[in-house]
Amino acid sequence: MYNFEFNRPTDLSAAVDALRGDGAQALGGGQTLIPVLKQRLAAPTTLVDLTGIESLKGIRRMGDMLVIGGGTTHGAVAASGDVAAAIPGLVELASKIGDPQVRNRGTIGGSLANNDPAACYPAAALALGATIETNQRKIEADDFFQGLYATSLEEGEVITAVHFPIPTASTYQKFEQPASRFSLTSIFLAKMSDGSVRVGVTGAGADGVFRHEGLEQALGSNFSASAVDGVSVAAEGMSNDLHGTPEYRANLVKVMTKRAVEALS
Amino acid sequence: MAKDNVMGSSSKRREDVRFLKGRGRYTDDMNRPGQTYAYILRSWSAHATLNSVDTAAASEAEGVIRVFTGKDIEEAGLGGVPCGWEITDKNGDPMKEPAHPILATGKVRHVGDPIAVVVAETYQQARDAAEMIDIDMTDLPAVVDMRTAETLGTGVHDEAPDNLCYDWELGDAAATDAAFASAAHVTTLEFINNRLVANPMEPRCAIGDYDQDADHYTLYTTSQNPHVIRLLMGAFVLSIPEHKLRVYAPDVGGGFGTKIFHYAEEAFVTWASAQIKRPVKWTSDRSEAFISDAHGRDHVTKAELALDAEGKFLALRADTRANMGAYLSTFAPCVPTWLHGTLLAGQYATPAVHCRVRAMFTNTVPVDAYRGAGRPEATYLLERIINKAAQELGMDQAELRRKNFIRSFPYDTPVALQYDTGDYDATLDAVLKMADYDGFAARKAESASRGKLRGIGLSCYIEACGIAPSSLVGALGARAGLYEAATIRVNPTGSVTVMTGSHSHGQGHETTFAQVVSDALGIPEDQIEIVHGDTDKIPFGMGTYGSRSLAVGGSAIVKAVDKVVAKGKKIAAHLLEAAESDIVFEDGQYKVAGTDKAKAFAEVSLAAYVPHNYPIEEIEPGLEETAFYDPKNFTYPAGSYLCEVEVDPQTGKVEIVALSASDDFGNVVNPMIVEGQVHGGLAQGLGQAMLENAAYDEHGQLVAGSYMDYAMPLAVDLPSFNVETAEGTPCTHNPLGVKGCGEAGAIGSPPALVNAVVNALQDHGIDHIDMPLSPLRVWTAIQNASVKQAAE
Numbered sequence A: 001m002y003n004f005e006f007n008r009p010t011d012l013s014a015a016v017d018a019l020r021g022d023g024a025q026a027l028g029g030g031q032t033l034i035p036v037l038k039q040r041l042a043a044p045t046t047l048v049d050l051t052g053i054e055s056l057k058g059i060r061r062m063g064d065m066l067v068i069g070g071g072t073t074h075g076a077v078a079a080s081g082d083v084a085a086a087i088p089g090l091v092e093l094a095s096k097i098g099d100p101q102v103r104n105r106g107t108i109g110g111s112l113a114n115n116d117p118a119a120c121y122p123a124a125a126l127a128l129g130a131t132i133e134t135n136q137r138k139i140e141a142d143d144f145f146q147g148l149y150a151t152s153l154e155e156g157e158v159i160t161a162v163h164f165p166i167p168t169a170s171t172y173q174k175f176e177q178p179a180s181r182f183s184l185t186s187i188f189l190a191k192m193s194d195g196s197v198r199v200g201v202t203g204a205g206a207d208g209v210f211r212h213e214g215l216e217q218a219l220g221s222n223f224s225a226s227a228v229d230g231v232s233v234a235a236e237g238m239s240n241d242l243h244g245t246p247e248y249r250a251n252l253v254k255v256m257t258k259r260a261v262e263a264l265s
Numbered sequence B: 001m002a003k004d005n006v007m008g009s010s011s012k013r014r015e016d017v018r019f020l021k022g023r024g025r026y027t028d029d030m031n032r033p034g035q036t037y038a039y040i041l042r043s044w045s046a047h048a049t050l051n052s053v054d055t056a057a058a059s060e061a062e063g064v065i066r067v068f069t070g071k072d073i074e075e076a077g078l079g080g081v082p083c084g085w086e087i088t089d090k091n092g093d094p095m096k097e098p099a100h101p102i103l104a105t106g107k108v109r110h111v112g113d114p115i116a117v118v119v120a121e122t123y124q125q126a127r128d129a130a131e132m133i134d135i136d137m138t139d140l141p142a143v144v145d146m147r148t149a150e151t152l153g154t155g156v157h158d159e160a161p162d163n164l165c166y167d168w169e170l171g172d173a174a175a176t177d178a179a180f181a182s183a184a185h186v187t188t189l190e191f192i193n194n195r196l197v198a199n200p201m202e203p204r205c206a207i208g209d210y211d212q213d214a215d216h217y218t219l220y221t222t223s224q225n226p227h228v229i230r231l232l233m234g235a236f237v238l239s240i241p242e243h244k245l246r247v248y249a250p251d252v253g254g255g256f257g258t259k260i261f262h263y264a265e266e267a268f269v270t271w272a273s274a275q276i277k278r279p280v281k282w283t284s285d286r287s288e289a290f291i292s293d294a295h296g297r298d299h300v301t302k303a304e305l306a307l308d309a310e311g312k313f314l315a316l317r318a319d320t321r322a323n324m325g326a327y328l329s330t331f332a333p334c335v336p337t338w339l340h341g342t343l344l345a346g347q348y349a350t351p352a353v354h355c356r357v358r359a360m361f362t363n364t365v366p367v368d369a370y371r372g373a374g375r376p377e378a379t380y381l382l383e384r385i386i387n388k389a390a391q392e393l394g395m396d397q398a399e400l401r402r403k404n405f406i407r408s409f410p411y412d413t414p415v416a417l418q419y420d421t422g423d424y425d426a427t428l429d430a431v432l433k434m435a436d437y438d439g440f441a442a443r444k445a446e447s448a449s450r451g452k453l454r455g456i457g458l459s460c461y462i463e464a465c466g467i468a469p470s471s472l473v474g475a476l477g478a479r480a481g482l483y484e485a486a487t488i489r490v491n492p493t494g495s496v497t498v499m500t501g502s503h504s505h506g507q508g509h510e511t512t513f514a515q516v517v518s519d520a521l522g523i524p525e526d527q528i529e530i531v532h533g534d535t536d537k538i539p540f541g542m543g544t545y546g547s548r549s550l551a552v553g554g555s556a557i558v559k560a561v562d563k564v565v566a567k568g569k570k571i572a573a574h575l576l577e578a579a580e581s582d583i584v585f586e587d588g589q590y591k592v593a594g595t596d597k598a599k600a601f602a603e604v605s606l607a608a609y610v611p612h613n614y615p616i617e618e619i620e621p622g623l624e625e626t627a628f629y630d631p632k633n634f635t636y637p638a639g640s641y642l643c644e645v646e647v648d649p650q651t652g653k654v655e656i657v658a659l660s661a662s663d664d665f666g667n668v669v670n671p672m673i674v675e676g677q678v679h680g681g682l683a684q685g686l687g688q689a690m691l692e693n694a695a696y697d698e699h700g701q702l703v704a705g706s707y708m709d710y711a712m713p714l715a716v717d718l719p720s721f722n723v724e725t726a727e728g729t730p731c732t733h734n735p736l737g738v739k740g741c742g743e744a745g746a747i748g749s750p751p752a753l754v755n756a757v758v759n760a761l762q763d764h765g766i767d768h769i770d771m772p773l774s775p776l777r778v779w780t781a782i783q784n785a786s787v788k789q790a791a792e
């Protein structure tokens, strides 16, 4: 690590002020940022720790929306009865992130802000059509993710909450990368109250998380595993590494989508 | 009193009390007064000419004491890192042995090759300053693929423009050729034995501490064999005589082979401490460990098995390229030769075996012994090709093996070993029963009903442990003896301190060795202290590797105990006014045979230290004995493993549903520790087979350079193992009748898993997949097979 100033505000406005400083960066659970700092791959001059801000934490049901504070840990989501009742797929998702230590530190805001192409939450945010609320504005998930590790967040902008429309059914089917155990290719499948089906795919795309329109349409008109068979999922645009070729990832998109359909049938 | 049946009881591991409470004392836990910190700047290029290293700015940086480069080492006239084993090639010429400098000069030869070291007041300052070093390098083509290394036209070392370290052979080529010519069936298998990173939980660490007043050096280090480090570093690198150098390896958090070797960092901190007259500490981080700890395995092999019409093995031929990496690590040259070629008879009476090994230099991290060292590679070769032969001939994998088992002992193999004893039918029978081999068809059908492909794979391994008779290994090129030493110090009141040359880095010696001594002396285990790891305390030692600690180190302890008892008898005879020949020692008592006259062990020890009434004319006071034990032969643990898997054909994911192991380790001192060793070995072996792969790209960059890409086995990947130790055939030539159990799991399990997966996929026409059997590889194999089948 390089030296940095450490700032631990207890309210959001103080955090936002601190983040205006040159070279300041927000610190959530630190489960991504701390390893990056240890490798000296980032050199913020000030770290603004968000974990002391109570208003960023917590899970609330508001009508047909579930609102999760940006500083809520994966562990809290995994253990929440409200989440289990409203969006069981999010419980599946959160409970499969990393290990207990990671889940008890890592936050939903940090995960979305980081937009790792193999991270889990981005698939849920896209598939559920979530709205990402910041200290400045509200951003639709479809506009939020901008490719690998890129989002529409501006410098110093803090994710304060994520608003998830409550679907009629949801599931997360994770296929783990053998080493990191992040997603090699995973599917978040949601049946929305208007009858539409949304499919978020993470781990697979060369440009990061995406929705698969072909699968959504096929499943929207015929919610069955056989409907998935008829959809062609192209290898083109999928990423390629030690653990998966584009063809393999394309195959996994279909296989995991079918499993998601079976899980909800 | 000692408890009954000390030998063979599962005493709890006493060292675990401190380990489980986080109170182990590891090298990095130690700090010396005035200590400084070293940060090593390592090459990011796999192969480059080093034009200049400008340290001017770094030398001026805050907290920096000195910056060292290869030039400083050269000017000081230090030796390079030595190699401990010389292989003679098939023409009788010595292997190519290029210099292995402590810090690179002229060229860097792998990613991680050390270029410069900053020594500063703090680790952070050293690391900050290292970023100010200006290095000018010109990249050269990297030698990565062993198969093309000979003809690439780029040499890692000038001495070996074809990158060949040696071209070695073993066995009778003519007899092998003749047998192939007459064979009814020949099975051929080409494969890669994947490169591994050892990944001990504790990364390496070294502290050099020079005492100017005494002109004496101490090296604290993470080593499996401190005396070997003292010998190699003192004599060959730094010219420090033994009496001026102490090497201390306290608690060590796992080694798996990679902490056997003498590393440049150890020599550097020891030497640098004398230059700056302050202690120097270096601690590897995990990323650094990936590119500086010696790797394991990495063979590319073509094997052929000749069989007659009944399935009897006629001959085996193996042609292997073995990766040495960029420099020769301490025991690297002997691993693919004398620890691999010699094991190619396996459990089978194959009359002719021929093995050729070409050791290659490449621009990769040096490769050396890793849990099993050579023997896993040999076992994999044999056990895979036997299954392929069974598949081709439509024979049962167990029956084909049984047809070929060695059944009379001692047995001279065609590859230079003599097996003293064994019973291969016994462990095979046991494992088939444990795993319900006969019920497999029903389980396969049940899996099929769930869309899963079930497979079962056998592996019957043998290994040579208890390395080794010194005269034999000397003839084979070892530059050291391979005996072990022990001192038994009986203290005046009858407690015992045991100084052993074996080193424990997880194996539980403090428990097992105490059991051995407790049994022999009839005193409780808590009256026995086991001391290891310190060259100042222990007479000598060759250390721990090759499952040798109990077989060789334990035997040295037994010999020293025998000497103690022999002297004790003389003292007791005097005290009891009996003839020495009438004294028997049993249950901790010196007794006059046939009478009730006796002296307790502690009474005799006290007499030895308070020799008022003592045979002083005949023997000296005191009761302390040292013994060196040089084994007469290797020991030959053997066993049978059965692995059962379910393959998900849609994703290629393999689930290990069962792993049964039946091992013959000869006599067993502590069954719980033995079982634990087998469990650990199995996890590493299955890790190699299914997960681990130290993949390099064509530029010599380690792609799997962190846990994000290097897959380690986790508990969730493994089934609950079904492990049994067979009644066993005790080793015939060491006093304990023990064989060694530390590596068996890692040796026997990789082919069992691959055989199981191939067995599951045989209906697809698949007969081999290279390790690790990742979901991607298995799925790809299924796709290719379907394409092939469709075309046919």
Ligand SMILES: Cc1cc2nc3c(=O)[nH]c(=O)nc-3n(C[C@H](O)[C@H](O)[C@H](O)COP(=O)(O)OP(=O)(O)OC[C@H]3O[C@@H](n4cnc5c(N)ncnc54)[C@H](O)[C@@H]3O)c2cc1C
Pocket (backbone or CB within 6 Å): A025, A026, A027, A028, A029, A030, A031, A032, A033, A034, A050, A070, A071, A096, A097, A098, A099, A102, A105, A106, A107, A108, A109, A110, A111, A113, A114, A116, A118, A119, A120, A121, A157, A158, A159, A160, A180, A181, A182, A183
């Ligand atoms: C061993 C291990 C295994 C893991 N496995 C998985 C897995 O399987 N799936 C998965 O999805 N993830 C996994 N992760 C990552 C984990 O989910 C992280 O918690 C997450 O990626 C980052 O969240 P964080 O709160 O720790 O953020 P930090 O690491 O603190 O920050 C990450 C980035 O987000 C920014 N940031 C943090 N909070 C906010 C906020 N509220 N508003 C705006 N910006 C913010 C930071 O400035 C930084 O740029 C794993 C991590 C580890 C260490």
